[in-house]
Amino acid sequence: MTAPRYVYAFDEAVPGGRELLGGKGIGLAEMTELGVPVPAGFTITTEACRAAMALGRAPDGLDAEVDEHVGRLEQRAGKRFGDPKDPLLVSVRSGAAVSMPGMMDTILNLGLNDVAVEGLARTTGNARFARDSYRRLIQMFGEVVEGIDGHRFEQSLADLKSKRRAAQDTDLTAEDLAELIETYKATYRESTGGEFPQDARDQLRRAVRAVFDSWGNPRAQVYRRAHRIPDDLGTAVNVVQMVFGNKGEDCGTGVCFTRDPSTGGQGLYGEFLANAQGEDVVAGIRTPEPLEAMQARLPKAYEQLLGTMRRLEEHYRDMQDIEFTVEEGRLYLLQTRAAKRTAAAGLKAAVDMVDEGLISREDAIARIDPAQLDQLLHPMLDPNEQYDVAATGLNASPGAASGSIVFDADTAAERGEREDVILVRWETTPDDIHGMIAAKGILTVHGGMTSHAAVVARGMGKPCVAGCEALSLDLKAGVARIGEHELREGDPLTIDGGTGRVIVGPVRLVPPQINEDFQTVLGWADDVRRLKVRANADTPEDAVRARAFGAEGIGLCRTEHMFFGDERLPVVQEMIMARDEQGRRSALDRLLPMQQSDFEGIFEAMAGLPVTIRLLDPPLHEFLPAFDEAPEEMRERIKQLQESNPMLGTRGCRLGLQFPEIYEMQVRAIVRAAKVVRDKTGEAPLVEIMHPLVGFAEELRRLRALTVAVAAEENDVEYLCGTMIELPRACIRADEIAEHADFFSFGTNDLTQTALGFSRDDAEGKFLTHYLEGGVLERNPFETLDQSGVGDLMQIAVERGRGAKAHLKLGICGEHGGEPASVAFCHELGLDYVSCSPFRVPLARLAAAQAALAETGAAYVAAGG
């Protein structure tokens, strides 16, 4: 048996794809195959890594294969690896099949040693560059291969700079760098007990081994476990010949996009820097020119680049982000990948590519990231406004907000009633919730993407910039400082949660809009999807907005929202305080016409589309003031109604069964409203009456009987009668419940709370945040449906419910109804519709189409790049 082959050059035909060569390796091989100029190099396979892990050493034959491929590189380059005069240099890069943080990334400039560095200095005419390359090699090698603490190298560099009064690394001279190399080598010696390896092949062998080992490091392990990546995949290793864009005037480096990543517009977009390395661009010591400037300087390479860009876009059928270097007139592509783009650019590029015949409509739909579209569905900074960005934090929750600064939640709650306020805190806690509700936007100094502020703000759909460390607060003095700005309560501030930008002063905002490209893509999506998309809307205004966003009905109209409001709340409180049914009925009689008029408005707005109305759900104490603030005569009743776990208490249909007169009033208001609208418009509203929190079939049997009886007393309006499915028991006994239901609507917020035993109020910002930070959970189950837990319960409910009643109508009205991954899951479950907040309706339309396409495999989704 011959030993397996472990190494493939980029230009070889390879028996295996991404699994064998890793993502980087397959990309380099593909570009080579396309005839795109890339530096020469080779890939050591994941199989070699697996063998090394199993053996605890390099497998037999690997070193010989690597030597052979290095030999080919030498032959092709006309340079020798380790040559003291004109050395061949290579980089070593890990590249697993799935990109993964925590692994060793890159060691550049392998092949340099004490002698070769001077050879490189001579051939490039740049001793500073050569020595800087060498000191970087020692540092990267020391850290990655030998595990030396990187701070030791950084400290030496800082000490030298301070000694030389050098502001930038680049202010150090070639002589300074020679001194630094000696310091680095001493550090290496002290830490390892040996000298920095002078033999190039020895450097390479040890670097490859370090990549293999990094597969098993704890951070990578945690990541794999969290993402369910098998531990035995292993990583590939890429060895790539170094190219330099700073060898003279026939050299240069640049970055370009095949379309404008901001707008999606056609045409070149990029930057070029002559006689420079990529690092120079990053360090900002010289200002790059527009890409077009390359045409005059390096016309041949420029033409070649244009052709290559076209070639790559055609091949990957997507906008590309390309890094290139020109060495002595020769173009090398170092990387190409799908370009990061704004949501608007993504839409425009997709629509254009369909027009150009590059991709199909299905491809275009599949291409758009619905989560990114969220950016377009919140108020934005007016693009015509001028402003300075004072600081940037984490883009924790999208949308822009402008208002007066407040420093505490109470003030936010108070001032928020009169004006727009931005709540600025070190970090938020659950005690700040009332302030967060009242504020237009939230800005915190500390905290990450899963901090309390971020999680809660996203949940509320409210703009938030978190972790803006450039900000400092002096709460005693009532001052916030950003750079030279000193801001006090009431001063105007603007944040953009989609980008993390913080702007001192007011900025005009523009409301969310669905531009032509967006409309085009959504139109295509509507042709493709099977799931209907409805909106959650409680008022006629919401209903109008929902329709404008393309909602095909209302999936959740929360009637309790109609119980608040200045003229209504006192009547509701009177109903709650009543000593007997008689007293309750008297108050309810006065509420009835108010509810009825709300329903009329909603029915009119949604003419021809279904409207699902949920009867009263929250516990009654939510309509009374807090105990401490309540008048004396209310306190006893408030105490009676207090519950230790209101989430699991007297609410939903439990209220409706205990005080049937409440639901009677609501049903009466609904059917009367339906009749009025039918008589007025000639079209009968499609009314769906929904009973919340049902866990037992008997509950729904009784409530259906109540509904039927009241409706029969009133008139001949048609309606459906159904239930929320939001308790685990309701899922389990969906068969029995279905007998009394025309439809089910999954309330996945409460179903998540009960199935997981997570009180949302107590989890977010508390133990759930701890779980997300610590990696116990990957995703917040209140944002993305817990498919394997809550989703499995839903599946049981679908099977049992439809088993008992084949044509049972099924929907979802939890917040997950607007989250793309959850929408896909609902499609797979076979639901009839999803319902979400009006602003998320376009996302849901797109996600539903993507789910339908994924099922049929009709769309081409670009991989790799």
Next chain:
Amino acid sequence: MTAPRYVYAFDEAVPGGRELLGGKGIGLAEMTELGVPVPAGFTITTEACRAAMALGRAPDGLDAEVDEHVGRLEQRAGKRFGDPKDPLLVSVRSGAAVSMPGMMDTILNLGLNDVAVEGLARTTGNARFARDSYRRLIQMFGEVVEGIDGHRFEQSLADLKSKRRAAQDTDLTAEDLAELIETYKATYRESTGGEFPQDARDQLRRAVRAVFDSWGNPRAQVYRRAHRIPDDLGTAVNVVQMVFGNKGEDCGTGVCFTRDPSTGGQGLYGEFLANAQGEDVVAGIRTPEPLEAMQARLPKAYEQLLGTMRRLEEHYRDMQDIEFTVEEGRLYLLQTRAAKRTAAAGLKAAVDMVDEGLISREDAIARIDPAQLDQLLHPMLDPNEQYDVAATGLNASPGAASGSIVFDADTAAERGEREDVILVRWETTPDDIHGMIAAKGILTVHGGMTSHAAVVARGMGKPCVAGCEALSLDLKAGVARIGEHELREGDPLTIDGGTGRVIVGPVRLVPPQINEDFQTVLGWADDVRRLKVRANADTPEDAVRARAFGAEGIGLCRTEHMFFGDERLPVVQEMIMARDEQGRRSALDRLLPMQQSDFEGIFEAMAGLPVTIRLLDPPLHEFLPAFDEAPEEMRERIKQLQESNPMLGTRGCRLGLQFPEIYEMQVRAIVRAAKVVRDKTGEAPLVEIMHPLVGFAEELRRLRALTVAVAAEENDVEYLCGTMIELPRACIRADEIAEHADFFSFGTNDLTQTALGFSRDDAEGKFLTHYLEGGVLERNPFETLDQSGVGDLMQIAVERGRGAKAHLKLGICGEHGGEPASVAFCHELGLDYVSCSPFRVPLARLAAAQAALAETGAAYVAAGG
């Protein structure tokens, strides 16, 4: 096609059993077949009832069949139905297959009319009796057949008594009764517009039709729905010849038991009244003699009765409760049924019957009602004590308690620390919980078996007498009145929750005991059952008690109980108040030896048996004082720890993951204790470490790693590591969780709370009580497992858990573990053990055996009777 046959005489061979003839009909037919003397009669089948319901009238041929059978009765009796001189009289009784409240029960004396009543007066020589029988017929017939309000008849009777200054009904003379008959007939006329029917066959036809109709009355419908009895079963009707024990000295009536129903002792037990009717016994106008007195008066009938008693006990293989009448020297059995008996009597009779060879051991096990045994497992009134029962209420929660009266929960909580108190309230509310916890027993004036007091007391296993309406409270004066007694706070009072008795003054109590018969039956049960039975025990004392009751291990040791106690709580609070891990560890170091010593005691007590220890479960705020009572420096922390739904908050393994040092300390204390006990006794404790509230496999994976790491640091003690299954998600993903678990223990208390969305604190006494009272739910799911909801989730968990790990050990440690129906369900599920409170261990042993017998069908369970 011939018409179906609708009527069968008691002495005919019948093609069909209970379904066709109903319970009463089959019993009368069986006794007739056995040769036991019963009055002649016949049964109209349930099929006739179904046909009548479908047709809305009597089916064709029914009247003719009934007439024919009446003819046979006449022939046999030598009397004619409706005969004016010596009429044949019959009773009409409903009798469905399942006994059911709400249906029409009985009409006696059919066949009497204005003329026949005087014939009866003459033949019996008792005009008073004859007329009383007639007026009763008019009343019963009027109420049941014609729906006349019974109060109208009662009022006429009361008016007449008042007019005659008669204290008792029996003080009315024959002449008075003649007047009453006229009044009744007038009432009948006014209400129906017609005369009371004088034709006997017409009376009979209408009575039969009324029984059929009563099947559909609302109360019966509700009952059937609640008990899942199909609506189309229908009821049978029994027509029985009347016999009279008051025709002279060769007549009499009596009641007897085949064994002593109080003790179970062998030998006759009964009462006899010569020349009397059963009603005379009930009315209490004459004092019955012991059964033996019959021997001298009616020696032949007496001998026949003895033979019949033996015959019936042998046939039914169970203790019988028999009603009989002797008419002119002839014995008639009117009824035989399984005798109601005390728990002790049931045990003794069962053991004796096995000795006598009458039943098998399996029969004996199957015969005992575990719920009734509960009476024997609480403190009881000392049977040697003398006391007067001042009043009787509902036997809401078994056990006796004696102590000082208190009238409010706060006083109960305060005095309860120093002495035994009985909490006396109009009714209890959730605000009284702390007082109920502190009290030894609870007595309420209002409320039924599902009132707050009853439900909560049963949940606590605490004696409770509810609905004692004879008691009145004057809380302002601080006085309770029962009859002539006036009681004040601190006065001694005794209650017996097993019988509902209330006794003024102290009574000595005796601890629960397992007598010899009980031990015998439990020994047999142990031979039969497959399920192991463990106890929930938190202290060495509990552990010793559990063993004494036959527990085969500890299924739940709650470590948080060890965190209370005067010397510990301050240290626990210090741990909670600590600003950092360092501070927590310092406090935990001091708690460790205390926990260790508790574990040592428990391990020693349970030598050789497994002990499952649950790590800290409750939210930390439970260890801090209430906000209002806390010192200033604690308040901020208390506020931080407050949660809106603590049931769904930071508790269980969420605590363990956030503060791993707590669980580390506990694991360390466990393994150190195990080593100490092993070294001391030479036997290694069987330690099972249990992590609470796991919902995700990753939680348990981490906690298992923590457990293994700490144990490895300590010593080589063996242990199992497992988890509670108490969240719906844990059931659903039991497959993944099983990978990290050696065992599962179902925590059905919390699983019920989360699966149903019922907070126990907020449900019981609130909406759950409303549900139970209103029939939405039949049973309290916290007492009896909700098999179709929670049980189905458990089944999913068992299937998925064992699917992933075939030999996964499975148990239950919720309170359902001691409830007989739930134990049976756990057996069917295939669990390995149930765990319950020590006092309930004997019940669980018996219930487990019964479940095993039910599965194999090895026991004979007497039906009917």
